[in-house]
Amino acid sequence: MNAPSPRIHVRLALLALAALALNVGAPSAAEAQRPQKLAPTEQVERAELRASLQDPVLEVEAPPVLRPRAFRWQQEELFYSVRVNDAEAMRAGLRTGEVRRHQGRHYVPLSGTAQSRGFFHAVYPLHDRANTYLDPATMRPLRTEKHFEERGQTRVYNVDYRHPGFEARVERLREDRRLRFRATIPDTTHDMLTWLYELRSQGELNVGDAFAFYIYDGWLLSRLDVEVVGREDILTPLGWFHTYRLDFARHIMDAERGGVDAERGEVAAPSVSLRESSRHTGSLWLSRDANFIPVRVTINTPLGAGEAVLIHYKPGTGA
Numbered sequence: 001m002n003a004p005s006p007r008i009h010v011r012l013a014l015l016a017l018a019a020l021a022l023n024v025g026a027p028s029a030a031e032a033q034r035p036q037k038l039a040p041t042e043q044v045e046r047a048e049l050r051a052s053l054q055d056p057v058l059e060v061e062a063p064p065v066l067r068p069r070a071f072r073w074q075q076e077e078l079f080y081s082v083r084v085n086d087a088e089a090m091r092a093g094l095r096t097g098e099v100r101r102h103q104g105r106h107y108v109p110l111s112g113t114a115q116s117r118g119f120f121h122a123v124y125p126l127h128d129r130a131n132t133y134l135d136p137a138t139m140r141p142l143r144t145e146k147h148f149e150e151r152g153q154t155r156v157y158n159v160d161y162r163h164p165g166f167e168a169r170v171e172r173l174r175e176d177r178r179l180r181f182r183a184t185i186p187d188t189t190h191d192m193l194t195w196l197y198e199l200r201s202q203g204e205l206n207v208g209d210a211f212a213f214y215i216y217d218g219w220l221l222s223r224l225d226v227e228v229v230g231r232e233d234i235l236t237p238l239g240w241f242h243t244y245r246l247d248f249a250r251h252i253m254d255a256e257r258g259g260v261d262a263e264r265g266e267v268a269a270p271s272v273s274l275r276e277s278s279r280h281t282g283s284l285w286l287s288r289d290a291n292f293i294p295v296r297v298t299i300n301t302p303l304g305a306g307e308a309v310l311i312h313y314k315p316g317t318g319a
Contacts (some may be wrong), residue, residue: 071108071136073197074098076316078294080308082114083238089120092308096316099136107142108134110193126150132193138163139198146192146218157218163187166258166270170218184257184270185221189214195224200292205244207231211279212254214272221272223251224286234285234295237311241295243285252276282306291315 041107079093097109109131116126127149133142146157156173166187190198195213202211209228214221226248234241252275258268282299286292297308 014177020298034139043258071099072202072291072318073316074108074318077312077314078310079312080297081311082306082308084120084306087119088117089306090114090116090126099318100147108136110134114194124151128159130193132162132191134194134197137202139142139194140189141194142193143216144193159191159216159218161185161189161191161216163189165267166255168216168218172218183218183221184215185216185256186214186255186272186307189216189221192217196294199226200286202292205246205286221253221255223253223274225249225251231288232285236295236309238313241285241293242288243295244288246284246286248282248284249278250280251278 030202065175073096075098076096077093078095079091081088082090082092092114093112095111097111099106101107110133112130112132113167114128116124120126128147130144130146132144134140135142140163141159141161143161144157148155148157154174156171158171158173160169162169164187166184168183168185168189170179170181170183190213192215193216198213199211202209205228207228207230211224211226213224215224216222223282226246228244229247230245232243232245234243253272254275255270255272258270260267280299282297285296286296287295293310294311295310299306
């Protein structure tokens with residue numbers, strides 16, 4: 001097995017870790033399609049996060065402060081067995097903290113982990129971690145921090161999201177190299193974890209409901225197209241679940257920065273176009289109850305099929 005092969009499997013596992021933790025995104029223009037029904041246990045309050053919460057959003061007028069929605073997934077725990085071509089490749093987990101407040105702004109810390117196992121660990125040892133700070137009023141990210149330890153190499157991606165300014169501020173670190181830059185994003189952009197909470201907050205789903213989410217991971221802007229295709233009963237190690245089945249496709253996008261209205265001082269929405277269609281396709285099963293638990297994920301890649309199945313669940317305390 002060559003190096004690119006396990007790297008694709010790694011991306012697949014991270015996708016599964018948050019019930020599709022893909023690095024993905026949404027539609028192709030300023031009027032991107034939005035959801036029709038418009039949602040670490042370790043405390044990580046770093047100086048960067050505090051600065052992110054305090055800084056003005058670029059040079060544009062800040063949006064009004066929104067009252068946070070009831071966030072029912074506080075202190076929730078989800079753990080998965082991730083299998084590739086019927087062999088367990090890793091274990092992945094997602095933990096949600098409590099709603100917190102800093103400088104008058106609310107946020108929720110999310111923590112994801114992925115650890116290789118068995119044969120895959122021998123071929124491509126991996127221990128990846130991600131911390132995200134979610135705004136419970138919008139379900140979008142304030143900041144995300146990703147730390148990848150793969151095959152003896154370490155990579156770090158930190159991204160601060162400035163949605164009203166259509167901008168993400170990115171820092172990449174690898175060994176002794178550091179790169180900082182700004183990327184153009186739509187104002188609805190998620191990271192690899194937060195889109196799942198907006199999907200879970202939609203309420204009752206119906207066959208035919210369709211959603212599109214932009215996702216930026218510090219590397220690629222993607223669009224994740226999701227459609228509710230049916231209701232199915234799923235057997236897991238935790239027993240049977242009544243679920244919604246949602247099929248998805250991931251598309252790689254390009255975003256071109258909009259201009260500035262000199263008189264009004266407003267930044268125009270970016271122009272978003274398709275770069276590469278359907279890099280990954282698969283299915284996601286959410287429980288048909290108030291918690292919308294990600295029970296199972298499957299994904300198709302050129303190198304085989306992958307699956308993540310729920311093996312441990314601790315309900316949130318915010319319900």
